[in-house]
Amino acid sequence: MRIPRLALMAGAVASLLFAGTAHAATAPAPAFKPVLTKNPLYKAGKLGTRTCDEPPVNNGTVEEAEVYFSSVMDCLKQAWAPVVKKAGFRFSTPKLTVITKVGTKTPCGKFQEGSQAEYCPKSNSIAFLLSPDIVEEPRNLALMAVLAHEYGHHIQQLTGILKASDSLYRTTEARALDASRRSELQAECMSGAFVGRVWGSLGRSSAEWDALLNSTHNWLNLSSIGVKVRSGADETHGKDSNVAYWAKRGFKAQSASACNTWTAPKAKVL
């Protein structure tokens, strides 16, 4: 008698759990604003340039690295300005502030330890950390991707996405984290769209892109050059497999059309 009873209890618990899971899976996605789910940016087509001429890096100086990243910023402008305008928004360029030490005051406030780069909507600027390792090897593809990710946040700012997602951070913790991941994964996808659009002009091997997708912790694993980026980011930035998923989507589409994370099923934004 005891066995069936236990089995029954176990069955009851299992079905309760299952009911709970089924409910969560079919629960409607949070009702996001149209500026997030139907932004005209998604229909503005492929990015504006297929070419990004990377300047040579010979001496490993700060000046050289600054020139390198400024030139990537120019490429990002050529890529995004036409589609932002086509989508009906005003375009402006963010300012790039290069710093060489964590803790330095930037237009975004104090630069945080563990970050590689930060976008600051209030001052419309990107702060980018040039640690000694990066100064030596600024052409690492991961760094271009990081800069393009921050530029993605700027594009979100120009198109009203950042402002609309901000209000979601003042709800429950679970909803705030969900919104954070949708926003971050969208920036990751936009980064992929840029890299994919100019890929043919970069003269890099596909192994380099694959290595980036396979690196653990978002683009974070720059350990080959001794750099940690966006540490402990899973909850706010998404798990590695989803980061790779969105970056790949952007890369393939070469457009923000692939980057609508706001209508994506929950499983793709975990």
Ligand SMILES: [Zn+2]
């Ligand atoms: Zn980000």
